[in-house]
Amino acid sequence: MAIEHIFTEITENKAEKKNLISEIIKKIRTTPTEEDILNIAVEALHQALECDRVIVYNLQPESRGKIVAELVNSDFPKTIDSVIVDPCFEHRYINKYQQGRVIAVANIYEAGMTPCYIENLEKIAVKANLVTPILIPDESLYGLLVVHQCSQPRQWTPSEIELATQIASEIGWALENVRRKQQYQKLTQQWQRNYQWQQSLQAVMKKMNSGCNCAEVLQIAVEQVKEILQCDRVIIYGLQKPNQGTIVAESTFAALAPILGQTILDPCFEYRYLDQYRQGRVIAVANIYEAGMTPCYMENLEKIAVKANLVVPINCEDEAIYGLLVAHQCFNFREWQTEEIEWLKQVGIQTGFALSKAKLKEQVESFNSVFTNLQNTKQEIAVAKTQIREIRLKVQDTSDILGEINNLYKMLDREVTLINQANLIQDDKKSQLIKIIFKKIRQNSQKIGENIHLFAGQTYQTEELLQNLKTNLDHNILNHHKTK
Structure with a gap:
């Protein structure tokens, strides 16, 4: 950064010297970056002292x-960016x-x-030098501000x-201020990033907790993670057995072949990793070819086109x-960021909570269904008992x-026998009695016919009701076992 010629020479006049230093300090203090602070300082000192070289x-x-900053006359060698081991x-x-x-x-x-030491100074043509320390206010030594006279001793x-x-x-104070501002900006940016990650986590949690069942929770999880991390595929690998798993949920880029439902058998998984994942193990692989994976594991990842992955339990x-x-x-390969890793870890934890909640909800719904069916069954039993009664x-x-x-037939038989024995065929009284008996027999026969019809209908309904009752009871028993 160019600096105006505030002075032409150092003078013993106190007022001029005070003004000179004030101008230099003002320039240094109002400079926003470390590099510019150092460049302004060496330029100002070079002009003020009219020396051959100033370095930091x-x-x-x-x-x-x-050497991180330098201003040198063209007659002498440059030393900027030189590294000195001493x-x-x-x-x-x-x-x-x-x-x-x-x-x-x-x-x-x-x-x-x-x-x-003289030899090293001769290499850069130094004949006289002035060395002052640059101290950060916490008393740490940043480095040295060095003035060189190369043309002659001084x-x-x-x-x-x-x-x-x-x-x-002033360089030390200015550097400290810049670093504090940078730290503040860094902390502010970090806080903003953390807040954004936290907000996205809350949004994912809210959506997962709204899932009606475990399948919905899992699908919401993979879709939300893929959207937030902007990765190519997200899956949930459900461990059906300790050494066998199935892809139970997937959200993938359209150009990739789906792997939902695939079953993976890994006899080494339980022995090597199961306890570690129970304890929260997280794996972030930026490049599968540089992660020390076994050839068979790498081959399995290559089959589904994986170049980098991030795994949380x-x-x-x-x-x-x-x-x-x-x-x-x-x-492509991907260097997973710390915020991404921690965020996905939290999503994994919250997915576990949401699954537990969904399972409980499913059990409650199942119990309610069983209770309702039992109430219906109770009513059906009451109807069946009424019909049986x-x-x-x-x-x-x-x-x-x-x-x-039967009694009427006995009476009729007796009357017919008396008529035959007494030869009373023309007896009006006997004839009238027989007619009455036949009439009663006919009426009772009609009642029997009606009862048989009703009996048949009710028997069929009762049989159907009892069969439905048995089916419902079996269904309730099965649901009860499933909810255990």
Whole structure:
């Protein structure tokens, strides 16, 4: 970033020096990025001191240092981005610089430096240097602000040393402010991402809890996960047996062949992974060819075009593992993000809760159905008992009629015998009596016919009612066993 020429030379006039430093500080403090802060600082100091080179030397791990900012006259070599390894620096000098040490060397050949250090300075044409520490307010040492004179030795004045020291201090404060702002922005962005993930989780939970049965819960889960993660396929692998599973739900990209309903037999699954998944094991594979998978497992994934996958368990409230919720990336590899992994893990947990709730709901509905059927059966039993009682009455009535007919036939037989014995064929009284007997017999015969008709109808209805009753009882018994 270019800086206006605020000055042309350092002066002993206190007012001018104060204004000069104020302008430099203002520029540094109002700069929004670390890179720009360092560039403004080296440019300002280079112009103020009219030196040959100004650099910022940033301390990095493993005894390394890197030149991260530089302004150098065209006559001398550039050192920007150079990495310097100096194992002795940390041991000898880092504590001193953390305490504010400032070094002003007028002539490198008269400063008692080691030959190797002089040799390193000669490589970049240094004849004199001024070194001040850049301290972050938490007292950590960011690096060094270094001024080089390359054309000739130079005696550094107190005002020059003071200016370099003040600029180094302002760099430390400015860097701290930038980092705090960056941390705040990062935390804010992280909070916003977490809030968005949490909102999407709440939405998925709400939809899953609205599922009427287990099948709906599973289908809602895979569809929502595919939509949120924007992956190619999402499946739920239901563990029917410890070493055998079936794809019980799937949401997939249209270009991929469906695998819903496929059964997978894996004798090693129970032994290797079942307990781990019960304890919440999560697997995120960015590239199946770099995950150390067994050849057979990799071959199975290749058959369904998987290049990356993310696997979380579905554990129900009774701590029994239902299966696995699996996201597939099929058209390219994918580095799963921490937020995605944690979100899918939570979806797996909530799917387990929703399944437990759906199972309970199904059991309640089944019990209600059984109860309703039992109430209907109770009514049917009452109707059957009534019909049987009516049949018994009809049978008793018919029996009484048959008894009366039998008596009438006996009476008729006796009268006919008397008529034959006495030769009283023309006896009007006897003839009238016989007519009455036949009339009674005919009436009773009609009643028997009516009872037989009613008896047959009621018997059929009763038989059908009892058969339905038996069927309903068997159905209720079966449902009862299913809900256990």
